[in-house]
Amino acid sequence: MPIAAKARQAMQSQSWIRQMFELGLQLRAQYGAENVFDLSLGNPVLEPPEAFRRELRRLADDPSLGTHRYMPNAGYMETRQAVADRLKRDLALPFTGEHVVMTVGAGGALNVVLKALLDPGDEVLALAPYFPEYVGYADNHGGVARIVPSGEAFQPDVEALERAVTPRTKALILNSPNNPSGAVYSDDALRGVARMLANAEKRLGHPVYLVSDEPYAGLVYDGLRLPRPLLCHSASIIVTSYSKDLSLAGERIGYLAVRPDCPDAQELVNACIWANRVLGFVNAPALMQRVVRALQDARVDVAWYQRQRDKLYNGLRGMGYSLHKPQGAFYAFPRSPVPDDVGFVKELLEERVIVTPGVGFGAPGYFRISYSVEERVLDGALDGFAKVAKKHGLG
Ligand code: PLP
Numbered sequence: 471m472p473i474a475a476k477a478r479q480a481m482q483s484q485s486w487i488r489q490m491f492e493l494g495l496q497l498r499a500q501y502g503a504e505n506v507f508d509l510s511l512g513n514p515v516l517e518p519p520e521a522f523r524r525e526l527r528r529l530a531d532d533p534s535l536g537t538h539r540y541m542p543n544a545g546y547m548e549t550r551q552a553v554a555d556r557l558k559r560d561l562a563l564p565f566t567g568e569h570v571v572m573t574v575g576a577g578g579a580l581n582v583v584l585k586a587l588l589d590p591g592d593e594v595l596a597l598a599p600y601f602p603e604y605v606g607y608a609d610n611h612g613g614v615a616r617i618v619p620s621g622e623a624f625q626p627d628v629e630a631l632e633r634a635v636t637p638r639t640k641a642l643i644l645n646s647p648n649n650p651s652g653a654v655y656s657d658d659a660l661r662g663v664a665r666m667l668a669n670a671e672k673r674l675g676h677p678v679y680l681v682s683d684e685p686y687a688g689l690v691y692d693g694l695r696l697p698r699p700l701l702c703h704s705a706s707i708i709v710t711s712y713s714k715d716l717s718l719a720g721e722r723i724g725y726l727a728v729r730p731d732c733p734d735a736q737e738l739v740n741a742c743i744w745a746n747r748v749l750g751f752v753n754a755p756a757l758m759q760r761v762v763r764a765l766q767d768a769r770v771d772v773a774w775y776q777r778q779r780d781k782l783y784n785g786l787r788g789m790g791y792s793l794h795k796p797q798g799a800f801y802a803f804p805r806s807p808v809p810d811d812v813g814f815v816k817e818l819l820e821e822r823v824i825v826t827p828g829v830g831f832g833a834p835g836y837f838r839i840s841y842s843v844e845e846r847v848l849d850g851a852l853d854g855f856a857k858v859a860k861k862h863g864l865g
Contacts, residue, residue: 485602486830487511490815494824501822507851508824508843512649512801514717515842516770522716525761538756543747544739545572545725545754549763553725556766557708561698563730570727571742572754575719576685579709579726580607581749583681584641586741588613592640594681597626598832599650599803601683604643613640617832623794624651624803628662635670641679642667644699647686650831650838651803652779652796654690657697664702677705677733684708685724686799688715688769691776694797704731707738712762714799717770723758775800778841778848785852790864800842803828807862811837817861821854 490510497506529537544550550567557565573579580603584594590612596604597620608615618634621627631642644663646655655663663680670678682699687710690696700706711724726742728735746753753759782802783795793804806814811827811834818825818837828836841848859865 480606486826487602490824490826493819497819497822497824505850506822506824507847507854509839509841509847509851510824510826511842512840513842514714514719514770514800515844516717516774518717519765519768519770521765521768522718522761525764526757529757529760537760541753541756542743543753544570544743546756546759546763549759550725552763552766553727557727561700563700565727565730569730569735569739570725571739571746572759573709573711573724573726573746574751574754575713575722575724576683576709576711577603577607577724578722578746578749578751578754579711579724580604580643580681580683581610582742582745582751583679583707583709583726584608584611584613585745585749586738587611587640587679589640591638593636593638595631595634595639595642597631597644599624599648599828599836599838600643600832601645601649602830602832614638619833620651620653624648624653625655625659626663628659628666631663632666632669635666635673635678637674639670639674639678641681643681643683645683646699647684647690647696647796647798648801649686649799650801650826650828650833651794652799652801653794654694654797655697655699660697660699660702663699667703667705671705679732680706682706682708684710685714689772689775689800690798691772691779692797696798700729704729705733707732712758712765715769715772716762716765718758718762721755721758723754723762725754775842778843778845781848782839782841782852786855788865789856789859791855791859800840802839802841803831803833803836804839806835806837807859807864809835811835814858817858818854821857823851823854823858 550570554565588611605615680703706729708727713719826838
């Protein structure tokens, strides 16, 4: 066999998101794209803001020489400094460009941080429902993801986290606003997490790092102020990107930022810079680093996502589905009306509505809806949800 056993095994147990994507292609071929309502992908549907196009055009005409060459592995200092200035303003912590490393999206940042932190067998805690790539990302660097169920309304269950700590616990990944639940972690929940991490560090005698995965930090609704995980623990690192709030997912641009008073902050940043190089990223895309430098305050139209959220939430509630109102990101995570979420997702497929079963996120009995879709697609999907709700006597 030419390929590694691990790769073969991973390909056989293909992710649910990928399986739903392929089913979507089949349904489109069969019924025509306009008759398929695909809510399975977390792909930003809005175009980037006009400020992005303006800056891109300006930079394309910039006569400076050498702008497409290699650069330091951490990225352009001017961009790192622009990110640090924004973080300093938002978090009131003394960030400088030296605390920031530009990365190939949030996915790249997560891999860089985990490579810098993990020794073989080290454990990374994450809360279910979770972004499924966490498991593979921890494994990439010899680590093990330990999945802990969330508590009420998908908030962190602090006691369950406490119980999951072992001498090998190295980090906790938090993701708020959350994919797939749309939950925003409350101040109260984060205070609980802070206590749990402080206790764990005391018991273990080494730092337990909080990795705050926050690519949806710009997508928060109803005027809510986003409680910031980084503020609750010194040994903390932000990993994020411009994929969602600027709709630049395909451009692969993001960053990591180490909290200035993190133990051994400089050594950790240096380890991340090394990881960025040896993982083969080398540096984040040069042109995109120059573009986002000037766009620290730009956003897509968040009100549009909120209107989609409202239409979906009110629609599903009216039909009798049970779900928490998403407060951020662009997902909803309703309870499946029957315990078998995969079976329920298949019923929706008969109405040409594609969603992802909760089992794919470590939470069977639920299903994930992405409302980052054209309005026509959401309207068509709501008709399908209504038909299936009637079949189950909801409402
Ligand atoms: N983390 C979460 C929770 C995500 O949902 C995603 C993408 O969907 C990522 C990380 C990866 O983001 P990026 O496209 O910036 O690599």
